[in-house]
Amino acid sequence: MKIVLDMMGSDHGSQATKEGARLFHKRHPEIDLVLVGKKDELSDMDGFEVVEAEDVVEMDMGAIEVLRKKESSLVKAVTYCAKNGCDAVVSAGSTGAFLSASAIVLKKINGILRPALVTNFPNLKTGGQVTILDIGASIRNTPEELCQFALMGTLYAEAVNGCRSPKVRLLSNGVEEGKGSDEGKAAYKLLKEDHLINFQGNVEASKVLTGDSDVVVTSGYDGNVLLKSTEGAAKGMSGLIKKAFMRNIFSKLGYLLSKKGFDGLKKTLDPRSTGGALLCGVRAVAVKAHGNSDGLGFSNAIEVAYRLANKGIVESLEKAMEGK
Amino acid sequence: MKIVLDMMGSDHGSQATKEGARLFHKRHPEIDLVLVGKKDELSDMDGFEVVEAEDVVEMDMGAIEVLRKKESSLVKAVTYCAKNGCDAVVSAGSTGAFLSASAIVLKKINGILRPALVTNFPNLKTGGQVTILDIGASIRNTPEELCQFALMGTLYAEAVNGCRSPKVRLLSNGVEEGKGSDEGKAAYKLLKEDHLINFQGNVEASKVLTGDSDVVVTSGYDGNVLLKSTEGAAKGMSGLIKKAFMRNIFSKLGYLLSKKGFDGLKKTLDPRSTGGALLCGVRAVAVKAHGNSDGLGFSNAIEVAYRLANKGIVESLEKAMEGK
Structure with missing residues (x-):
């Protein structure tokens, strides 16, 4: 198996991606990693295959601009993956740039209307995972696209979370059939x-992280709102927890006594543990790591890519689409 | 000032609404309350004006069905408010039913395209409030409707939160102009x-509760997702906090030591403190209390209605629309 890494995309520079590559390599020495980036910054990566890329994609570049930047590490990594039939490509660079490059260079799987960004979120009640898509590759999606997302989400939950016959629900503003947007109702x-699909009806946003859904399907814009509201609320509450503990000498002592439990909570909510989001629907495993990934976060993104490639999610999706 | 109360809408029955009415009356004995509901259930409410309504609206009734239920406490309360030129009406009944009845019986203010549901959410960083609309009166809204929401939100934040020149932002999937849904970009x-409007551009869902926006404008469906995701995350995290404290005897002791701080956190997140949501854009103050309001929650909903009526939000909006 061969996984291609864009080494220049992280906000923390190549230090983070290099640490990530090393961490992953320690866990899986049998997997070939191809590092794409500036050679002088990667000179200390002995034993890894390095592909030179002179340029870096800036964060707010448009899709067409990006594709013109053929010498950028992002475009070169995706292109290398496509040309050499590698299994996966991972980047922490601009989401928009990575989406455009992956969709155009890797190409869509036959029959797929639109790729979707897929990620796991922790179920705060069960300690398990909820797979959510689309979280921002599109704005609005057609009913047919939403149905394909349900299939992608099912395959993802099976491959990454080991779910059997994952329960799929549609995000809506009410649980009854007939609630929701026009496209949601048609879907x-x-x-x-x-x-x-093991379709179980609608789910409200309040029950996504505390219910029993394995997969939640939504249009990209709403998925983005769902994800970011949750992140915002979790972050805000973490701040409040800190404040509650810092109140006085007694509460500080209280913190010391309950620290272990709160470390667990912190770990549950740590976005680094998710690793990254899969662009599902293209002909290779394309994983977008968080832009501010540190070494651990980036290594987890490679881990997600590895697991998805290992389980053959691209082949499963191709096969399912052939049967349609 | 006269405020009309639907006494039968709460999930907890008339016990909750009666307690709410009494609590509010203690704080504001000068305000006339009109209690609409089953006479035998309200026989112990001496000193209050009671209007008989034999019927109750069920939670999942369609809009047209509701309006036919002329003898229901919900429709009767709204109708009484309209016919007698009362200042405000409060109900904890079905949101859909209350929206339909209010829009049709109270009528829209001249020039208003669509009423919006408005509520406050706590800013988890500053301890202040963020006004969010629409949170579910509509599904999708036109750019022109979103602009009217910005005006309504401004008046609400001024009246309820005492904001001066409130900072208004549009919910979007990115802060740059050009991000978002088609209607958002046009708005x-x-x-x-x-x-x-003191318009400050876009805001991502992750920054709504921890940023410096006073008003966040969004289409109803997305507002609903934003609100419910936040509620879900807060609830899920509260569960995790409890679990962290219940871990062992030390963490339990830790809880006792830091309890006061966490009581503050609980209060910040208590949905009862918000009281309810205003249906803004109709010719009276129409406040929807939470369906599961207890006495305190219902009294806070009456308090919101009182404050909005006292500040003349309907008149301010009418005046602003005349100037357009």
Whole structure:
């Protein structure tokens, strides 16, 4: 197996991606990593295959600009993956740039209408995972696209979380059929008839992280709102928890006594543990790591890519699409 | 001032609404309350004006069905408010039913395209409030409707939170102009030119509760996702906090030591403190209390209605619309 890494995309520079590559290599020495980036910054990466890329994609570049930047580490990593039939590519660079490059260079799987960004979120009640898509590759999606997302999410939850017959729900503003956006209502009807999907109806945003859904399907814009609201609330509450403990000498002592439990909470909410989001629907495993990934975060993103490639998610999706 | 109360809408029955009415009356004995509901259940409410309503609206009734239920406490309360020119009406009944009845019976203010549901959410960083609208009266809104929401939100933040020149932002999936849904992008352009609004651009969902926005404008469906994701995350985290403290005898002791700080956190997040949501854009103050309001929650909803009526939010909006 060969995984291609864009070494220049992280906000923390190549220090973070290099540490990530080393951490992953320690866990999986049998997997070939291809490091794409500035040679002088990667000169200390003995034993790794390095591909030179002189340029870096800036964060706010448009899609067309990005594709013109053929010498950038991001475009070169994706292109290398496509040309050499590698299994996966991982980047912490600009989401928009990575989406455009992956969709155009790696190409969509036959029959896929639109790729979707997929990620896991922790279920705060069970300690398990909830797979959410699309979280921002699109703005609005058609009912047919939403149905394909349900299939992608099912394959993802099976491959990454080891779910059997994952429970799929549609994000909506009410649980009853007939609630939601026009596209959501039409998707509901299609999903009810789809025997590949264990469709369980609608779910409200308040029950995504504390319910029993394995997969939650939504249009990209709403998925983005869902994800970011949750991040914002979690971050805000973490601040409040800190404040509650810092109140006085007694509460500080209280913190010391309950520290272990709160370390667990922190770990549950740590975005680094998710690693990254998969762009599902293209002909290789394309994983977008968080832009501010540190070494651990980046190594977890490579781990997600590895697991997805190992389980053959691209092949499973291709096969499912052939059967349609 | 006269405030009309639907006494039958709460999930907890008339016990909760009666307690709410009494609590509010203690704080504001000068305000006339009109209690609408089953006479036998309200027989112990001496000193209050009671209007008989034999029927109750069920939670999942359609809009047209609701309006036919003329003898229901919900429709009767709204109708009484309209016919007698009362200042405000409060109900903890079905949101959909209350929206339909209010929009049709109370009627829209001249020039208002669509009423919006408005509520406050706590700013987890500053301890202040963020006004969010629409949180679910609509699904999708036009750019022109979003601009009117910005005006309504401004008046609400001024009246309820005492904000001066509230900072208004549009919910989007990125801060740059050009990010967001089609209607959001068009609304951005209109708001930039609107000199009644202190428009500050886009805000991502992750920064709504921890940023410096006073008002956040969004389409109803996305507002609903934002609100419910936040509620879900807060609830899930509260569960995790409890678990962290219950870990062992030391963490339990830790809880006792830091209890006061966490009581503050609980209070910040208590949905009862918000009281309810205003249906803004109709010719009276129409406040929807939480369905599961207890006495305190219902009294806070009456308090919100009182404050909005006292500040003349309906008149301010009418005046602003005349100037347009």
